[in-house]
Amino acid sequence: MTSHGETPSQTVGPYFTLRLTGEGQNILTTSDDRIVIEGTVYDGAGNHIEDALLEIWQAGTSGRYRHPDDTRDLPVEDGFIGFGRTASDFETGAYRFETLKPGPVPDPEGEDQAPHVSLIVQGRGMLNPVFTRIYFSDEPDKNANDLVLRRVPESRRHTLIARLQDGTKPPTYRFDVRMQGDDETVFFDF
């Protein structure tokens, strides 16, 4: 069989909002149990990135993905797809998702991973997407045992942990993305 090479990635450019980020695509649920994940995307000069595309993918509260390969006999909330996308705000670089806190997803050794949301960031000036994970600050024990987080150097681990903001309702987690700098977000290859 012929081997076919991957089509190379190209930047989304400054005009992707024409098609990719329709109204409400950052609201994954309106459940009373929803959480908020919000933050700002920064470049290496510390300036906010005004035209980033952020996409999240996650399991439901049982830990099951709505995907044909996740055949585990676990429920996924009605109407919950687990995918959302949005553009950072042109004036502030801020983004916001309303979603459910995901349940545990097994690692290859059969152990539960800590709850996490996958995040893809693209933008003008980004020739390839970057992939990271959003973990939660109120899960310290699970985070400490997580197969992926354990492998991240301790000095950089905080870049992957969304901070629960005191007294927020719905619970609101802050997760900034830094493309460069001392607190450059850890990006993954898999």
Next chain:
Amino acid sequence: MTEPIVRHYGPKAYADHAPFSYPDYKSTVRRAPTQDLMTIVQTLSETTGPGPVWADVSEEDADLTTNAATGGSAIGERIIVTGKVLDEDGKGISGVLMEIWQPNACGRYAHWRETAFPAPLDPNFIGVGQCKTNENGEYRFITIKPGPYPWGNHPNAWRPAHIHFSLMGPSLGSRLVTQMYFQNDPLFFQDPIFNSVPEHSRHRLVASYDHGVTEENWALGWRWDIVLRGKAATPFEDGEDG
């Protein structure tokens, strides 16, 4: 309990893609990661993805010459853009949601940020479309050929004519956003976005004119296939849906 299928994906072919930092394209300098990517094991979080479910929320919207829904037709060179979405084994992938956006025939995007280039808007062209691949992985758009347009990257910089494509593949790692160009565009030589891709794989971004696609007295035909990152070439058991 039924076990999930962890279909391992082959490694991403980084050597076929642009580097993160490509200083000729100035905006990459402050937006490219400087630390090495950290390699992690593939779990369900990586081997699943929104493609199969997100595609279900799409409606057909594959004719950009009329989808402004004004009753009029877009002005410009009407073209058909067609091809297949394949995995790395050359097998068509069905049900892939493809979303596209582009400027009009004059090179003007119908976007509020585009204010610098004094080219006219076309009231009958919004420049966005979507479709899903059929059971053989084939897609087909009707649109108008986008015009080149200037940008501020370097003196007298012009983007070659291109259409932006966004594809949700079967897994998180097969997410692809790219740009399709047109064979023999005279502006390639000075475009750092096109040239950021290594020379050996650059041609994969270029559609070929195909007279077999051209329809008499109607539209010119262009063919472009897209290859998404595929499963590892190891003897995992095939699922029913491949």
